[in-house]
Amino acid sequence: MYAFEFKRPATLAEAVTALGAEEAQALGGGQTLIPTLKQRLAAPAVLVSLNGIAEIKGICTDDAGRLCIGGGTTHAAVAKGAGAYPALAALAGGIGDPAVRNRGTIGGSLANNDPSACYPSAVLASGATIVTNTRQIAADDYFQGMFTTALEPGEIITEVRFPVPMKANYQKFVQPASRFALVGVFVAQFKDGVRVAVTGASTGGVFRWTEAERALSANFSAAAVKGLKASADDLIADIHGGADYRAHLIGVLTGRAVAAC
Amino acid sequence: MPKVTMRVNGRQVSGEVEGRTLLVQFLREGLEMTGTHVGCDTSQCGACVVHVNGAAMKSCTTFALDLEGAEVKTIEGMAAADGSLGVIQQAFQDHHGLQCGFCTPGMVMSAAALLAENPKPTEAEVRHYLEGNICRCTGYHNIVKAVMAASGQDVSAIAAE
Numbered sequence: 007m008y009a010f011e012f013k014r015p016a017t018l019a020e021a022v023t024a025l026g027a028e029e030a031q032a033l034g035g036g037q038t039l040i041p042t043l044k045q046r047l048a049a050p051a052v053l054v055s056l057n058g059i060a061e062i063k064g065i066c067t068d069d070a071g072r073l074c075i076g077g078g079t080t081h082a083a084v085a086k087g088a089g090a091y092p093a094l095a096a097l098a099g100g101i102g103d104p105a106v107r108n109r110g111t112i113g114g115s116l117a118n119n120d121p122s123a124c125y126p127s128a129v130l131a132s133g134a135t136i137v138t139n140t141r142q143i144a145a146d147d148y149f150q151g152m153f154t155t156a157l158e159p160g161e162i163i164t165e166v167r168f169p170v171p172m173k174a175n176y177q178k179f180v181q182p183a184s185r186f187a188l189v190g191v192f193v194a195q196f197k198d199g200v201r202v203a204v205t206g207a208s209t210g211g212v213f214r215w216t217e218a219e220r221a222l223s224a225n226f227s228a229a230a231v232k233g234l235k236a237s238a239d240d241l242i243a244d245i246h247g248g249a250d251y252r253a254h255l256i257g258v259l260t261g262r263a264v265a266a267c
Numbered sequence: 268m269p270k271v272t273m274r275v276n277g278r279q280v281s282g283e284v285e286g287r288t289l290l291v292q293f294l295r296e297g298l299e300m301t302g303t304h305v306g307c308d309t310s311q312c313g314a315c316v317v318h319v320n321g322a323a324m325k326s327c328t329t330f331a332l333d334l335e336g337a338e339v340k341t342i343e344g345m346a347a348a349d350g351s352l353g354v355i356q357q358a359f360q361d362h363h364g365l366q367c368g369f370c371t372p373g374m375v376m377s378a379a380a381l382l383a384e385n386p387k388p389t390e391a392e393v394r395h396y397l398e399g400n401i402c403r404c405t406g407y408h409n410i411v412k413a414v415m416a417a418s419g420q421d422v423s424a425i426a427a428e
């Protein structure tokens with residue numbers, strides 16, 4: 007790891023200022039960034055820890071009934087505190103292992119947008135809103151491909167607002183060595199339709215499986231997606247599974263998620 | 268160099284560190300407390316697990332400066348003042364929960380975090396909770412048995428010695 011200056015501001019305003027410096031980078035829980043720094047794949051001159059900022063931690067419900075989670079909230083805190091959205095709490099409780107969950111944050115996970123990460127599927131399937139220090143971004147505009155998002159340099163995720171569906175479930179096929187999703191499917195049923203988001207599968211990162219959404223909006227049952235096959239085009243093929251296998255898993259996991267709703 | 272102050276096993280400690288100094292480096296090299304191990308240094312193995320403000324964390328994946336004012340507990344804090352083993356440590360010894368011992372500090376700290384949260388876990392819950400702690404020697408059975416025993420449950424029916 008190359009040397010850097012470490013800053014630990016106590017307020018969002020101070021963090022924004024600190025991140026204005028040249029080659030400054032935010033540090034969330036560090037569960038992705040610290041291994042990256044060790045590999046020298048990132049080499050910021052200034053690392054600005056968001057861990058001391060109380061105003062971006064915590065969980066509440068807003069007037070519109072949305073579950074609002076601070077960007078610096080750990081996976082463990084969401085697993086424990088997101089009881090109003092059980093499928094989301096369960097997803098957070100299934101990330102990595104207990105030590106990772108005690109440190110890793112929702113903001114860090116979404117900023118990173120790993121193609122195999124769990125949270126992006128919940129955010130996209132819920133039609134959540136990502137709130138930063140400068141603006142609000144709809145989930146459909148936020149994810150822009152593997153490790154790529156709508157965030158500008160220095161922009162901080164301060165909150166994520168989740169509309170709470172009537173029914174929802176996340177099915178994760180765990181890649182046992184990394185504990186990430188080999189494929190993960192998040193199904194959310196709202197009054198006005200069903201949204202299905204798939205992670206772990208595509209070279210383009212998390213995506214909505216619109217065929218399944220249409221079928222499930224017409225008939226919310228596992229049978230409605232039984233014969234449906236996701237396209238293997240642009241799916242990830244690696245030593246853990248081919249594109250065809252991942253395509254197959256998408257169908258199976260979608261069915262399981264609906265059945266578990 | 269910046270200075271960090273925290274409490275480790277109830278003792279106030281401080282030292283000069285670099286921005287990039289990891290908690291585990293501060294513990295092992297700064298405080299010369301070598302009980303906490305580094306197995307992988309890539310956040311995978313859990314040998315370096317300590318408690319920070321009561322929660323299990325990987326000390327190889329946390330910066331010392333990020334823990335200003337924190338309460339840290341390491342494996343050195345698990346034994347009694349007279350050096351006698353704590354309940355979990357004793358159970359690992361009694362049930363042969365270690366072979367080379369490299370993973371043991373992290374295993375014991377994770378087990379302690381589990382039992383603090385869930386004092387009477389099932390065998391499946393123990394296995395699930397220890398997912399982030401890798402052991403290359405024991406095959407895990409005796410570790411699970413030791414944790415079950417440490418929780419005061421009857422382990423005579425659990426196989427493997």
Ligand SMILES: Cc1cc2nc3c(=O)[nH]c(=O)nc-3n(C[C@H](O)[C@H](O)[C@H](O)COP(=O)(O)OP(=O)(O)OC[C@H]3O[C@@H](n4cnc5c(N)ncnc54)[C@H](O)[C@@H]3O)c2cc1C
Pocket residue numbers: 031032033034035036037038039040056077078100101102103106109110111112113114115117118120122123124125161162163164184185186187309310311
């Ligand atoms: C062993 C292991 C298993 C894991 N398993 C899973 C899994 O099953 N599923 C899963 O989804 N993830 C998994 N992860 C990743 C984990 O969830 C990380 O916590 C997460 O990806 C990154 O969050 P962080 O808070 O640690 O961010 P960091 O590592 O600190 O930062 C990641 C990136 O986000 C930026 N950043 C951080 N916070 C913010 C913010 N608030 N606003 C803007 N930018 C920010 C940083 O600058 C950096 O670029 C695993 C990690 C490990 C080590």
Ligand code: FES
Pocket residue numbers: 304305306307308309310311312313314315316325326327328
């Ligand atoms: S040394 Fe920290 S997880 Fe392996």
Ligand code: FES
Pocket residue numbers: 364365366367368369370371401402403404405
């Ligand atoms: S006892 Fe050797 S690694 Fe666990």
